[in-house]
Amino acid sequence: MQNRTVYFDNNATTPLHPEVKKTLQEGLEIFGNPSSMHQFGREAREKVEDAREKVASFLGAHAEEILFVGSGSEANNTVLSLLHCDSTTCACSLSGRRDLVTTVIEHPCVLNTARHLGRKNHGVHYLSVDRDGRIDLDDLRRAVTDKVGMVSVMMANNEIGTVQDIKGAARIAHEAGALFHTDAVQAVGKIPVDVRDLDVDFLTLSGHKIYGPKGIGALYVKKGAPYCPLILGGHQEFGRRAGTENSLGIFGLGKAIEMRALEMADEEDRILGLKQTLRDGIERAIPDVLFMGHPVHCLPGTLNVSFAGAEGEAILLYLDLAGIAVSTGSACASGSLDPSHVIMATGVPVENAHGSIRISLGRENTLDDVTYMLEKLPPIIGRIREMSTAYRRR
Amino acid sequence: MAAKWTYSDKVKDHFMNPRNILREGNEVDFHGIGKTGNVKCGDEMMVFIKVDPATQTIAECKWQTYGCASAIASTSMLSEMVIGMKLEEAYKISAKDILTALDGLPDNKVHCSVLGDKALRAAIDDYYRRNGMEDRITTQESKIVCECMQVTDHDIEHAVLEGARSFHELQEMTKIGTGCGECQEQAMAVMSGYIQKHFGL
Numbered sequence: 360m361q362n363r364t365v366y367f368d369n370n371a372t373t374p375l376h377p378e379v380k381k382t383l384q385e386g387l388e389i390f391g392n393p394s395s396m397h398q399f400g401r402e403a404r405e406k407v408e409d410a411r412e413k414v415a416s417f418l419g420a421h422a423e424e425i426l427f428v429g430s431g432s433e434a435n436n437t438v439l440s441l442l443h444c445d446s447t448t449c450a451c452s453l454s455g456r457r458d459l460v461t462t463v464i465e466h467p468c469v470l471n472t473a474r475h476l477g478r479k480n481h482g483v484h485y486l487s488v489d490r491d492g493r494i495d496l497d498d499l500r501r502a503v504t505d506k507v508g509m510v511s512v513m514m515a516n517n518e519i520g521t522v523q524d525i526k527g528a529a530r531i532a533h534e535a536g537a538l539f540h541t542d543a544v545q546a547v548g549k550i551p552v553d554v555r556d557l558d559v560d561f562l563t564l565s566g567h568k569i570y571g572p573k574g575i576g577a578l579y580v581k582k583g584a585p586y587c588p589l590i591l592g593g594h595q596e597f598g599r600r601a602g603t604e605n606s607l608g609i610f611g612l613g614k615a616i617e618m619r620a621l622e623m624a625d626e627e628d629r630i631l632g633l634k635q636t637l638r639d640g641i642e643r644a645i646p647d648v649l650f651m652g653h654p655v656h657c658l659p660g661t662l663n664v665s666f667a668g669a670e671g672e673a674i675l676l677y678l679d680l681a682g683i684a685v686s687t688g689s690a691c692a693s694g695s696l697d698p699s700h701v702i703m704a705t706g707v708p709v710e711n712a713h714g715s716i717r718i719s720l721g722r723e724n725t726l727d728d729v730t731y732m733l734e735k736l737p738p739i740i741g742r743i744r745e746m747s748t749a750y751r752r753r
Numbered sequence: 754m755a756a757k758w759t760y761s762d763k764v765k766d767h768f769m770n771p772r773n774i775l776r777e778g779n780e781v782d783f784h785g786i787g788k789t790g791n792v793k794c795g796d797e798m799m800v801f802i803k804v805d806p807a808t809q810t811i812a813e814c815k816w817q818t819y820g821c822a823s824a825i826a827s828t829s830m831l832s833e834m835v836i837g838m839k840l841e842e843a844y845k846i847s848a849k850d851i852l853t854a855l856d857g858l859p860d861n862k863v864h865c866s867v868l869g870d871k872a873l874r875a876a877i878d879d880y881y882r883r884n885g886m887e888d889r890i891t892t893q894e895s896k897i898v899c900e901c902m903q904v905t906d907h908d909i910e911h912a913v914l915e916g917a918r919s920f921h922e923l924q925e926m927t928k929i930g931t932g933c934g935e936c937q938e939q940a941m942a943v944m945s946g947y948i949q950k951h952f953g954l
Binding site for chain 1: 816
């Protein structure tokens, strides 16, 4: 097959949907401040509220339960910060329950906020995960003491794709009198998410993971749930998130969600099929591979695999030279020199973390992309293993 | 796409076309074998040398590496540099020499080149040992403090002489404790010993 470029890193970010691109181009003309009363403001306001409506309806929420924020990280920070609001007059009072229960495989924006809470003398309990990356709901039940104000469990993991039983986890949190938050940045738009059915109090999503623009996210806050803004200032977003709205980002997010509502079911089926072909092909062509993530409860497009004796950054860069973009859990590519905390948490040997690559498929991927990958990957692994101290052909 | 590649052209060249890889099965033919790093830490290198006994020069240098692009390129570059070189000269090759030859590596990748020269010295030591020339081994007395990054007390001394005063600075220079991190306490004790010795602080 001819050389081509293949983007297999859709969990990192996604290309804009063509319809979103169109919306953004048109949106460039709408410059009014949505808070202004004149026609320029009203035009922007109308479109912002239209986007809010789309997001809400996609999640099964009411429009006033959706706040637009700058990123998934901001939404997660906002929710976890409710635990250390010490104002006695604040509506977010969690009746003295200051502790947090979360998991060891959360995104760094949750983990680092949790550590920050820990430094401020909040009790923080990290739930471990099994070999497939799932938490044990009995562990959760034991962890939610009467001091716990919030439970935060990510819906789908960005590295291995494992999907948690959020409905079950939320029920346990509520039975014990705690609030429940889920970071659904990787889940929304890929698997069905209904906030009423799941019965969560807070949910985080992000635009750029679902073919929308970067710099825009949304936070679902259940009506009546305690809340306190992280960013103080003007009255925007019902007084819950100050700062002039990123109206262009909001238009884009609204369109991206609208397109997911139309296309998700068919597309994710197709993507799952492509992943299965890819997985089977890898298994057939390359010995000594280990797949990570849950075999069933997994995002349709996420495939995490490690190759004995081959280091992840080397694999990534050889693939890059062949025009294929993936990511790796290797320490060598992390900047921090630590291997992926997610893969380490599943209890596989550290070599597997160093040697893991994440292939994340998206709506633009085709069977030709998969065929090309299956043509390029085996010789690359063979070549790396040939020069490796850590692989002996058996 | 027009974006610049991750590393220098030299690194790219050696990554794409690694020189002097040891194919399997002929390890016994070599006169000295050295190994450094380990797979758990993410980098492992082995260097195999053949020595011309008359001239004491390296006639052949082969290698195997488990590691990232810069680790592969560093070992490949090293193998080219030392062929034809006198043992005593090769013994003195430093990580800096490899870095310079590669037109540099990003700061967080410097430790990859650090491993290469250590594996080479270990191979030369092995040759000396096999040939009754133990007196020429100078790395012998050094003691490994950090297993993951193979940092010895000598490396710590060198870093102190180069200006390291805090554990953070020591880490920047040697990558010590960036694997499992268990050596931190011991490393700090060794470091303050050398600061005391050389600077009396």
